[in-house]
Amino acid sequence: MSQPDTRAMSFSKRANLPNTHPLAAFLLHLIVIKRTNLCLSADVTTTSALLNIAEEVGDSICMLKTHVDIISDFGEKTVRGLRDIARRKRFLVFEDRKFGDIGSTVQKQYTAGPFSIVRWAAITNAHIFPGPAIVTALKAAAADAIAAFNRSVETEISVGTPRPSSDEDDGSFDGSSEGVSNDGDTTKLPLRKRSIVAATTIESSTESTTLERGALDEATAQAENDREKALEALGSPPLARGLLLLAEMSSEGNLLTGAYTQKCIDIARDHNDFVIGFIAQHDLNSKPGDNFITCTPGISLPPPGQEGQKVSGDGLGQQYNTPHKAIVQEGCDVVIVGRGILSAKDRAAEAERYRREAWKAYEERVGAN
Numbered sequence: 001m002s003q004p005d006t007r008a009m010s011f012s013k014r015a016n017l018p019n020t021h022p023l024a025a026f027l028l029h030l031i032v033i034k035r036t037n038l039c040l041s042a043d044v045t046t047t048s049a050l051l052n053i054a055e056e057v058g059d060s061i062c063m064l065k066t067h068v069d070i071i072s073d074f075g076e077k078t079v080r081g082l083r084d085i086a087r088r089k090r091f092l093v094f095e096d097r098k099f100g101d102i103g104s105t106v107q108k109q110y111t112a113g114p115f116s117i118v119r120w121a122a123i124t125n126a127h128i129f130p131g132p133a134i135v136t137a138l139k140a141a142a143a144d145a146i147a148a149f150n151r152s153v154e155t156e157i158s159v160g161t162p163r164p165s166s167d168e169d170d171g172s173f174d175g176s177s178e179g180v181s182n183d184g185d186t187t188k189l190p191l192r193k194r195s196i197v198a199a200t201t202i203e204s205s206t207e208s209t210t211l212e213r214g215a216l217d218e219a220t221a222q223a224e225n226d227r228e229k230a231l232e233a234l235g236s237p238p239l240a241r242g243l244l245l246l247a248e249m250s251s252e253g254n255l256l257t258g259a260y261t262q263k264c265i266d267i268a269r270d271h272n273d274f275v276i277g278f279i280a281q282h283d284l285n286s287k288p289g290d291n292f293i294t295c296t297p298g299i300s301l302p303p304p305g306q307e308g309q310k311v312s313g314d315g316l317g318q319q320y321n322t323p324h325k326a327i328v329q330e331g332c333d334v335v336i337v338g339r340g341i342l343s344a345k346d347r348a349a350e351a352e353r354y355r356r357e358a359w360k361a362y363e364e365r366v367g368a369n
């Protein structure tokens with residue numbers, strides 16, 4: 001049976017299509033409730049700069065994209081700070097790691113080392129040039145990490161771990177000071193702390209996953225009148241991790257074209273229980289059942305007052321399109337904006353300007369009024 005064209009379909013309808021990945025469904029509902037299909041690319045180099053920008057623009061975005069390897073003082077403070085703001089301002093964290101190695105290596109890069117990405121980033125991305133095992137390896141690592149958390153919860157719940165007090169870290173999947181080992185070994189973790197962290201996580205994630213579709217629809221519908229209530233009904237993000245595949249790039253002369261892009265789509269279809277979408281310059285959903293979220297970097301707006309003026313590149317290969325072109329003409333869903341917002345005098349106001357433009361373009365595309 002064929003499925004209606006996802007380009008013309010509202011994000012809430014897409015959230016409810018059969019087989020939509022739980023994290024993708026959560027993101028799509030969040031986008032509708034917050035009326036934002038804007039992702040901030042927070043390419044800053046210190047923890048304080050990251051937390052400041054997250055705080056400033058958090059209300060206007062659905063995702064915040066990081067490059068943690070450029071943060072000179074990355075550590076627990078970064079993870080906890082970001083988690084706290086993401087929870088208050090309601091956005092997902094996406095680490096733009098661009099994995100590109102053999103399966104065994106990417107598993108370690110994802111789960112270990114100073115960054116332990118799986119712990120705190122709901123979404124990450126990968127190139128497919130090493131072949132499809134990069135996806136299966138990351139998927140297995142994410143599943144193992146989640147299972148390790150669940151096991152630690154079960155153990156601790158059965159021995160009656162106390163609930164955290166309100167001023168204690170109520171943590172989540174991303175809250176511990178150690179990495180999640182991909183062999184499920186939690187013995188290196190600070191157990192008591194971790195168990196409290198994990199117990200809370202599972203409870204909150206259970207809450208959000210037991211929310212029935214109807215409840216989510218209601219949450220989305222409520223958004224028109226009462227955003228806070230709708231967000232409350234939406235609950236916490238699921239524990240599930242999701243992957244975006246780099247199918248096309250924004251930079252001049254890049255090699256991600258033609259057969260390569262097609263291969264990327266094929267791999268995504270084979271693993272749509274983990275791959276939630278693409279980094280791409282246009283919508284790549286073409287077959288019944290495709291419901292990938294297209295996230296698009298290389299986005300810029302002319303300065304206020306100079307609308308209609310062409311946006312040029314950065315002199316280092318980056319090429320820009322406007323949100324309107326990406327969303328209406330190319331069918332992209334989420335626009336990723338870095339320097340366009342980061343270099344503005346009033347970054348909150350500029351993020352709002354991008355949010356409005358991107359949302360207006362989405363409404364135009366799906367024919368909403």
Ligand code: S5P
Pocket residue numbers: 041043067096248249250251279297298299318336337338339340
């Ligand atoms: O094709 C791509 C893919 C990505 S993820 N082109 C990109 O520019 N990116 C990322 O998006 C890039 O690494 C940077 O973090 C962001 C664009 O930043 P801007 O300042 O040019 O908006």
